[in-house]
Amino acid sequence: MPVELPLDQILLGDCVEMMRLLPAGSVDCVFADPPYNLQLRGELRRPDDSLVDGVDDDWDKFGDFAEYDRFTREWLSEARRVMRKDATIWVIGSYHNIFRIGTILQDLGFWILNDVIWRKSNPMPNFRGRRFTNAHETMIWAARGKNSRYRFNYAAMKALNDDVQMRSDWLLPLCTGGERLRNAHGLKLHPTQKPESLLHRVLLASTGIDDIVLDPFTGTGTTAAMAKRLRRRFIGIERHPDYAEAAIGRFRRERPLAEGEAVATPAKRDVPRVPFGSLVEQGLVPPGTRLCDKSRRVSATVSPDGTLVAGSRRGSIHQVGAQLTNAPSCNGWTFWHLEQEGQLMPLDTLRDRLLAVRAEG
Amino acid sequence: MPVELPLDQILLGDCVEMMRLLPAGSVDCVFADPPYNLQLRGELRRPDDSLVDGVDDDWDKFGDFAEYDRFTREWLSEARRVMRKDATIWVIGSYHNIFRIGTILQDLGFWILNDVIWRKSNPMPNFRGRRFTNAHETMIWAARGKNSRYRFNYAAMKALNDDVQMRSDWLLPLCTGGERLRNAHGLKLHPTQKPESLLHRVLLASTGIDDIVLDPFTGTGTTAAMAKRLRRRFIGIERHPDYAEAAIGRFRRERPLAEGEAVATPAKRDVPRVPFGSLVEQGLVPPGTRLCDKSRRVSATVSPDGTLVAGSRRGSIHQVGAQLTNAPSCNGWTFWHLEQEGQLMPLDTLRDRLLAVRAEG
DNA sequence: TTCGACAGTGAATCTAGAC
DNA sequence: TGTCTAGATTCACTGTCGA
Numbered sequence: 001m002p003v004e005l006p007l008d009q010i011l012l013g014d015c016v017e018m019m020r021l022l023p024a025g026s027v028d029c030v031f032a033d034p035p036y037n038l039q040l041r042g043e044l045r046r047p048d049d050s051l052v053d054g055v056d057d058d059w060d061k062f063g064d065f066a067e068y069d070r071f072t073r074e075w076l077s078e079a080r081r082v083m084r085k086d087a088t089i090w091v092i093g094s095y096h097n098i099f100r101i102g103t104i105l106q107d108l109g110f111w112i113l114n115d116v117i118w119r120k121s122n123p124m125p126n127f128r129g130r131r132f133t134n135a136h137e138t139m140i141w142a143a144r145g146k147n148s149r150y151r152f153n154y155a156a157m158k159a160l161n162d163d164v165q166m167r168s169d170w171l172l173p174l175c176t177g178g179e180r181l182r183n184a185h186g187l188k189l190h191p192t193q194k195p196e197s198l199l200h201r202v203l204l205a206s207t208g209i210d211d212i213v214l215d216p217f218t219g220t221g222t223t224a225a226m227a228k229r230l231r232r233r234f235i236g237i238e239r240h241p242d243y244a245e246a247a248i249g250r251f252r253r254e255r256p257l258a259e260g261e262a263v264a265t266p267a268k269r270d271v272p273r274v275p276f277g278s279l280v281e282q283g284l285v286p287p288g289t290r291l292c293d294k295s296r297r298v299s300a301t302v303s304p305d306g307t308l309v310a311g312s313r314r315g316s317i318h319q320v321g322a323q324l325t326n327a328p329s330c331n332g333w334t335f336w337h338l339e340q341e342g343q344l345m346p347l348d349t350l351r352d353r354l355l356a357v358r359a360e361g
Numbered sequence: 362m363p364v365e366l367p368l369d370q371i372l373l374g375d376c377v378e379m380m381r382l383l384p385a386g387s388v389d390c391v392f393a394d395p396p397y398n399l400q401l402r403g404e405l406r407r408p409d410d411s412l413v414d415g416v417d418d419d420w421d422k423f424g425d426f427a428e429y430d431r432f433t434r435e436w437l438s439e440a441r442r443v444m445r446k447d448a449t450i451w452v453i454g455s456y457h458n459i460f461r462i463g464t465i466l467q468d469l470g471f472w473i474l475n476d477v478i479w480r481k482s483n484p485m486p487n488f489r490g491r492r493f494t495n496a497h498e499t500m501i502w503a504a505r506g507k508n509s510r511y512r513f514n515y516a517a518m519k520a521l522n523d524d525v526q527m528r529s530d531w532l533l534p535l536c537t538g539g540e541r542l543r544n545a546h547g548l549k550l551h552p553t554q555k556p557e558s559l560l561h562r563v564l565l566a567s568t569g570i571d572d573i574v575l576d577p578f579t580g581t582g583t584t585a586a587m588a589k590r591l592r593r594r595f596i597g598i599e600r601h602p603d604y605a606e607a608a609i610g611r612f613r614r615e616r617p618l619a620e621g622e623a624v625a626t627p628a629k630r631d632v633p634r635v636p637f638g639s640l641v642e643q644g645l646v647p648p649g650t651r652l653c654d655k656s657r658r659v660s661a662t663v664s665p666d667g668t669l670v671a672g673s674r675r676g677s678i679h680q681v682g683a684q685l686t687n688a689p690s691c692n693g694w695t696f697w698h699l700e701q702e703g704q705l706m707p708l709d710t711l712r713d714r715l716l717a718v719r720a721e722g
Numbered sequence: 723t724t725c726g727a728c729a730g731t732g733a734a735t736c737t738a739g740a741c
Numbered sequence: 742t743g744t745c746t747a748g749a750t751t752c753a754c755t756g757t758c759g760a
Contacts, residue, residue, distance in 0.1 A: 039735045046731090047695075047750045049688045055733050065467060094733065095476040095501070099467065102460025106426060114493045115456040117478050119530050120732090125751040126526060128736035129515040132475045132566075133752080135528035137733075138499075140456070154490040165487060167496035169480050169530065174732060177755060192733050205493075277521030281558040282534065287590075288622040304565055304591060304618070305517040305625035312720035314626060316524055357534070473735080510738075515750090525752070629749065630738075656728095679747060692748050 005212065010224060010236035010251060012244045015216035018237045019078040027235065028151070028211040030079050030089040031202060031223045033194060035060040037068045037097045046127050055191045059240070068097065072104050075216060080108055082214065083144045088113065088151070088206050092139045092194070102140055110142040113150070117169040118198060122176075136169075141206070150206070157205050166205070172197045181220050181246055189246055190220045199226035207232050221247025225254045274351050276317050276332070277306030284350050291317075291336040294344060298324040300336070308336075317347065366573065371585060371597035371612060373605045376577035379598045380439040388596065389512070389572040391440050391450040392563060392584045394555060395433070397458050429458065433465050436577060441469055443575065447509045449474065449567050453500045453555070463501055471503040474511065478530040479559060483537070502567070511567070517625035518566050527566070533558045542581045542607055550607055551581045560587035565625055568593050582608025586615040592623040635712050637678050637693070638667030645711050652678075652697040655705060659685045661697070669697075678708065 005026055011018050038060055044052040062068040079089060089110065091101050105112065116139040123135040143150040157166035175195040183189050199222050207213060209231050215223040218236035224247055227234040234251070238244040279285045285302055292299040300310035300320055308320040315323070317332025333351060337344040366387055372379050440450060450471065452462050466473065477500040484496040504511040518527035536556040544550050560583050568574060570592045576584040579597035581604055588595040589612060597612075599605040617623070640646045646663055653660040661671035661681055669681040676684070678693025686696075694712060698705040 036733055037735090038733060040733095041735070044734060044736060045750095048729095049686065049691075050730080052734070052736095053731075060733085094735095095463070095473050096733085096735065098476075099460045099463025099501075102456070103464040106460065112456050114495065115459075115497075115499070116493060117480075117497055117530065119478075120753095122732080122753040123528070124732045124734070125753090126734080126736060127750055128734095129526075129750050130513055130736050131734090132477060132502075132518070133526045133528045134475065134734065136478055136530050138476070140460075141493075152491055157493070165490075165494045167484070167494045169478065169497050173754080176732075176753095180732095188732090273523075275521065275523035277523070278532075278558075281521070281561045283540075283557065288618050301622060303625055304561070304623060305514075305520045307520045307626050312717065316520065507735090634747095677747080690746085690748075692750080694748070695750090 006235055007212070007233045008228070008251075009234075010218055010221065010238060010244055010248050012238060012241060014239055015237045016074050016078050019075070019082055019214075019216060022082045022214075022235070024081050025084045026212065027082050027214040028084055028087050029203070029207045030083060030087070030214045030216070031199065032075075032079065032089065032091045032215065033192070033217050033219065034072070034075065034091065034093070034097070034101070035062075035217075036094050036192075037062050038094075039096070044127065052124070052127070053191075057191060065100065069100055069104065072097075072101055073108070076101075076104055076108055076110075079214070079216060080110065080144060085144055086148045086150050088141060088143050088148070090139055090141050090202055090206070092118070092137055094134070094137050098138045098140070105140060105142050109145055111144075111146040111148065112140060112142045113152075114141045114168050115139070116141055119169055119171045121171055121173045123174070139202075151208060151211075153205055153208075160201070160204070170198075170201065172201075175222075181250065190243060193220050194222045196222055196226055199223050200230070203227060203230050203232060218247050219243050221250045224251040228254045228256055231256050231259070272355055274354055275306065276347070279347070279350055279354060280304065280306045282354065284354060285338065285347070289338065291338060291347075292344070293321075293325075293335055294337055294346075296344075300324070308332075367596055368573070368594045369589070369612075370595075371579055371582065371599060371605055371609050373599060373602060375600055376598040377435050377439050380436070380443050380575075380577060383443045383575075383596070385442050386445045387573065388443050388575040389445055389448050390564075390568045391444060391448070391575045391577070392560065393436075393440065393450065393452045393576065394553070394578050394580060395436065395452065395454065395458070395462070396578070397455060397553075426461065430461055430465065433458075433462055434469070437462075437465055437469055437471075440575070440577060441471065441505060444505045446505055447511050449502060449504050449509070449511045451500055451502050451563055451567070453479070453498055455495070455498050459499045459501070466501060466503050470506055472505075472507045472509065473501060473503045474513075475502045475529050476500070477502055480530055480532045482532055482534045484535070500563075512569060512572075514566055514569075514625060514628070516628050518562075520626045521562070521565070531559075531562065533562075536583075542611070551604060554581050555583045557583055557587055560584050561591070564588060564591050564593060570623060579608050580604050582611045585612040589615045589617055590623075592617050592620070632716065635715055636667065637708070640708070640711055640715060641665065641667045643715070645715065646699065646708070650699065652699060652708075653705070654682075654686075654696055655698060655707075657705075661685070669693075 038055055040054050093101055118137045120135050126133050175193045181189040203226055212233045213227045214235045216237045218238040220243055224234050224236050287302055287304040289302040300308040307314050310320055313320055313323050317336055318330050321330035321332045321335040333348045334346050336347050454462055479498045481496050487494045536554045542550040564587055573594045574588045575596045577598045579599040585595050585597050585608055648663055648665040650663040661669040668675050671681055674681055674684050678697055679691050682691035682693045682696040694709045695707050697708050
């Protein structure tokens, strides 16, 4: 058994084998982004006929659920051994694998603290229109055991979120632009590089300065870079020589923030956007309601999906308003009115009411 | 075996036993809000409502997970039997139980379509400041099997969301105010009554008018009420007499939307088909018209029989479009454009016009 | 320099109906 | 059950190029 921890290094090799070389109870926090076990069946094209570059790498191929479960149990068991009693672990995944990971975490004795939703501000759309846009990924945050006295930097999280408690859903963009590592041909080096903002928040929430962070699936080293920037210590493991090399270079280039430097970058405020459909769903404008314009010249009926119907016309509040008045465009929020106690009230007013209620909550 | 389905009824009893009485392949959609086995009032109850022995913190013991898993496998297996081949199921839960449910769904052969996040606009804050505010619940939406040709009302969902694709994260408020059922003392009747807006969206997304919806854990009957309002058929099961009674009363009081008012935006596939030839016949696109793509890179001439000719190529608008772009397929309706007053207009727009004229005539 | 048009792209389990 | 084909299907953002 080695007595020294390989701090601030990225080890090349299989994560289970490499973790076996680490002493028990030696790390404060684990962040893991394991293969998702996507099962893509064929090629997918965008409506403009361009090809989607899907994840078809060998490292994401598993025979069946049993094989994936075995793999998951193995690396999670080893990670648990390496964790201090009060350490916590983050695991990120999608619906393909996250349920299996959550189950195994619980079975191994981890104590789930939160499931945190990474809401992507710019996800890939669903091109075939057969499902909801897959616009999020799930992270499970768990302590080593039920009685762990884990670290949660409550005040830092609150400060980061305009002085209200940080919620379990985080709105963050994908890793794009200059942050994305590319090879000599300009192609992305890794198909699933995570954004720095995500790891920044994870480490800020659950670790302290000089804490030891382990990432058993380092990839291109986003965790490594953020750990160094935030003055945490880091141990990385990566099986792929190309990824490991890129991560090592990235880690070396990264500069730690000056000691004591403010590290809280405020969260991007979620701009409230209210589709007309929300007013319908939430009962402020029930389906079947009759709307009319200010002068009661034209009218239309509200459908359950928030469209208006007027004779054979159906469409959004804006579209139907424009059609009925033969105008090129129309602001349905101010055009359409609701009768309440003999008074006509524009939809706009109702929307303001919904926003006011939300702001209170 | 009964020959008649107990439609628009709420059955009092254990959901597994009651589902056994239903014929296989008989329902179109299942919505289930199973018990979480949270520790309420210091008691931990098993799925069969028996009290867990000993201290009140036993949920982490493997034995209890095993018991919950057994219960979950049982009711999900029975639900699957009752589902039509193309039916879908929704299950809602939190991090306490949703990972186990997701794993078992997959193991039973269900095919996950989305995990949908209900983001609560007004969640309960975290009082101890030891975790992130638990501000969401997770729903899993799955088809009965991998090859199910399930229903997804894409156009209705898009309309509901201001004409952009509905995402997998939904912002909706908790069930409060007048919607919340209360007993004679003004106390809430059910600890986790779901908001009507949530079920409104679920049913609008995944069912059609007159579809049969099953809710094996009816509780106070939000699914029942929304099914009736939206003119779906309903089968409910509830074990607790107080809840069943409340749900039955609520279901009886609920009024369905008028026929037609319950209709949402139809899928484009369901709109009457217009052959391109009829645009030619009716003079909207006279024979000899020159069509081109959006960027005017390729062009073709319209024949009297509605085929296109480009050099030596002749065929349907789709075939010629595909050939000229070397694409495996092509939607001629959106690919080909007509020049009108210097502007390029897709054939799709002309088709919409023809349909509108027909509807009025 | 600035602006607009256009092209490119991201962890994706992505068709339906007739024959 | 398979085979064939008509035709349905995208959002937010970044970067480049040309005027």
